[in-house]
Amino acid sequence: MKRLALLTSGGDAPGMNAAIRAIVLAGHYFGLDVIGYRHGFNGLLEQEYQTLMPSDVNNIIQRGGTILKSARCKAFTTEEGARQAADNLQQAGVDTLIIIGGDGSFRGAVHLSNFWSGSIIGLPGTIDNDINGTDATIGYYTAIDTALESIDKVRDTADAFERIFLIEVMGRHAGFIGLSAAVCSGAEQVLLPELYPNSQPDVEELVGHIQKAQQIRGKCSYIMVISENLWPGGATDLANQINARTGIDCRPVILGHVQRGGSPVSLDRMLASKLGAYAVEAALKGRTGIMIGECNQRMVEVPFEQTWNKPKELDPYLVRIQQEVFDLVKNSA
Numbered sequence: 001m002k003r004l005a006l007l008t009s010g011g012d013a014p015g016m017n018a019a020i021r022a023i024v025l026a027g028h029y030f031g032l033d034v035i036g037y038r039h040g041f042n043g044l045l046e047q048e049y050q051t052l053m054p055s056d057v058n059n060i061i062q063r064g065g066t067i068l069k070s071a072r073c074k075a076f077t078t079e080e081g082a083r084q085a086a087d088n089l090q091q092a093g094v095d096t097l098i099i100i101g102g103d104g105s106f107r108g109a110v111h112l113s114n115f116w117s118g119s120i121i122g123l124p125g126t127i128d129n130d131i132n133g134t135d136a137t138i139g140y141y142t143a144i145d146t147a148l149e150s151i152d153k154v155r156d157t158a159d160a161f162e163r164i165f166l167i168e169v170m171g172r173h174a175g176f177i178g179l180s181a182a183v184c185s186g187a188e189q190v191l192l193p194e195l196y197p198n199s200q201p202d203v204e205e206l207v208g209h210i211q212k213a214q215q216i217r218g219k220c221s222y223i224m225v226i227s228e229n230l231w232p233g234g235a236t237d238l239a240n241q242i243n244a245r246t247g248i249d250c251r252p253v254i255l256g257h258v259q260r261g262g263s264p265v266s267l268d269r270m271l272a273s274k275l276g277a278y279a280v281e282a283a284l285k286g287r288t289g290i291m292i293g294e295c296n297q298r299m300v301e302v303p304f305e306q307t308w309n310k311p312k313e314l315d316p317y318l319v320r321i322q323q324e325v326f327d328l329v330k331n332s333a
């Protein structure tokens with residue numbers, strides 16, 4: 001193994017730069033030539049890459065986003081696209097490719113492996129934490145803190161006006177950010193996709209919960225955290241429906257892409273640093289077709305298919321205490 005390439009793909013996540021740094025430093029430590037493809041899989045198709053020296057990764061550990069840029073790339077998903085990428089990797093003399101991204105990028109890795117015989121290793125990089133085989137993904141911890149900082153601020157004004165707020169958080173189709181943000185902010189209600197696998201929240205029940213909470217505590221602030229893509233029309237539509245049924249002033253806040261940005265928190269920097277260095281060591285041992293994850297403080301090697309073949313489970317204990325113990329309505333029944 002001589003030439004190591006890396007790229008960041010799909011939604012960017014705070015800590016991707018820390019992973020890039022770790023890979024570049026480990027690569028040079030082991031005497032490898034390291035290059036970075038830019039703009040995700042687009043870079044493979046366009047031969048857009050740069051040499052990465054240790055000096056290129058100075059002072060990036062604290063930066064959000066990704067110095068290599070990220071993208072989604074439709075052209076790569078075709079057979080022609082993957083063949084082109086394989087030819088380009090061959091031409092560039094790359095023998096190992098490290099892909100930092102989410103499950104879509106790992107599907108892309110498997111797609112590429114049908115046409116390219118080099119080693120491919122994945123690192124879980126997504127704020128959504130929706131990847132099996134690792135306790136957390138790079139970016140998840142920062143996204144929780146970012147969401148929390150905003151929810152805490154909303155709570156201040158909600159409390160001052162005794163208002164109801166619906167706060168929509170990201171996660172694509174997973175409720176990890178929603179659950180963590182709800183528990184840590186002391187939200188009165190949380191709506192997650194995992195809690196409604198084949199159904200939708202019932203507006204009457206939601207209204208009933210708000211009304212009971214206000215009977216118990218008197219007029220008070222009330223925060224409902226809702227995962228994106230759960231309610232058609234999102235938090236704005238649900239807030240309108242609650243307003244229409246009750247006349248209660250209910251405001252939506254959509255946190256959106258702010259959750260993807262910001263300086264990574266220490267846990268994300270630590271995770272990214274470990275995963276990045278370990279990925280290079282695994283590559284040197286000839287590993288391929290795997291994601292590197294961390295479970296119970298141990299580095300693990302997970303075949304790509306296992307990262308997406310079933311939905312990752314929320315922590316059932318956290319769900320139970322949020323839904324039962326911390327629910328002021330159930331608690332006072």
Ligand SMILES: Nc1ncnc2c1ncn2[C@@H]1O[C@H](COP(=O)(O)OP(=O)(O)O)[C@@H](O)[C@H]1O
Pocket residue numbers: 009010011041071072073074076077101102103104105106107108109111125126
């Ligand atoms: N089933 C697939 N086959 C081949 N490539 C894929 C597949 N799914 C995703 N990709 C590639 O991976 C890129 C990133 O995937 P996406 O789902 O957008 O983000 P993430 O990796 O964060 O989940 C896509 O733009 C596409 O190029």
Ligand SMILES: O=P(O)(O)OC[C@H]1O[C@](O)(COP(=O)(O)O)[C@@H](O)[C@@H]1O
Pocket residue numbers: 010011012102103125126127128170171172173228260
């Ligand atoms: O920025 P885009 O392309 O609108 O994508 C939004 C999606 O990306 C995410 O922020 C991150 O998702 P991925 O890491 O899987 O790409 C999701 O939470 C959100 O649904």
